[in-house]
Amino acid sequence: MTPFFNFLLKAGLSQKEIDKLKSLTEEKHFKKGELILREDEVCPATYFIENGLLRSYSIDDSGKEHIIQFAPEQWLISNRSSIFFGEPSDFFIDAVEETTAIEIYPGFLENAVKINGKFAAFNDRLLHNHIRQLQKRLNLLLSATAEKRYLDFIHLYPNLLNRIPQWMIASYLGITPESLSRVRKELSQKS
Amino acid sequence: MTPFFNFLLKAGLSQKEIDKLKSLTEEKHFKKGELILREDEVCPATYFIENGLLRSYSIDDSGKEHIIQFAPEQWLISNRSSIFFGEPSDFFIDAVEETTAIEIYPGFLENAVKINGKFAAFNDRLLHNHIRQLQKRLNLLLSATAEKRYLDFIHLYPNLLNRIPQWMIASYLGITPESLSRVRKELSQKS
């Protein structure tokens, strides 16, 4: 049983119902570093991570990357508003590690709801979860120092610490790799 | 015809359908400075602004306010994730100006969808809009200087510039009032 299958069961779908939706998904493999969504493209799908790690990030005027989200196993990643409004994306998605993901086409949601009304509530939950997450991140960026944000990061993604290079964490936190290195030094001296 | 009535028409509801929902809303009046949602409370409703101005904001460990959102006429404000998950709110909502707003109770959405299925799509649109907004704000905080954020603010809320004190704009931007004053000075010297 794949993680994605399990995910749909949690949504309240039955084995039969899931089978009907299969044509609207596709298992995809991405090599490390492979680009999945480019800026200015309309996001064509949502990805559920079976194995590996994707990330979304934007690039500013001066060419610097800013990581928006990491998506390890069991997470979803996409540009929701790009999909929904059909607008070009303002960020990229690529593979941090070699990754297997389920590509979910836009029609999936519509169909899933048609097949089983429960799915609407499930999707609603995902949307609200997403909002909660963004909200929390915003709050941290507005009010917390780099150190606090780092500690929060460790808490949110404990298993990613040893999986991704430090400069990516720095990029996620909104600071430079050098600064993160110093923050970590401070922390290790405290304890 | 009130703005809120008009808002529901845009959602695809008919006059009759709107009447049936009336019991799930209530017109409320807030005095300037009045607190509407306190931190640690579960958010009891969503507010549609008929007239006036509300804001949401958090307070950090050192007692400083950070404004999350402004809600002038025709905007909605609430803590969505608090409502949805029944969790205590991590921010406040209060009235920047004397305000008339429509209080929308949690059951409203459910009932509206029952009465007219179109409303689900409308609400979905609102949710995605919210996500888009948060996403954009996040990106700015991660990558833009205070000056750029200020220019973006002017663009997003052009009509608020002369309605709210400067220190609130500063708080929204994540800088001090003094810094904003200097940013504005810079800008006026450039042009």
Place this chain on the structure above:
DNA sequence: CGTCGAATTGATGTCATTCAACTACAGTGG
């Protein structure tokens, strides 16, 4: 007219950035 909060300005401090040098290490090709 006096008071109080808002805004500006200057002097100084702090945190994070930038630039540069250096170490460590993994991968490549000879």
Place this chain on the structure above:
DNA sequence: CCACTGTAGTTGAATGACATCAATTCGACG
């Protein structure tokens, strides 16, 4: 097996952006 190369991470010194503190001005309003 070793030299060559490139990327990650650390460290130091200088710089920059914004914060803090303090003083002053400005304007609204009782």
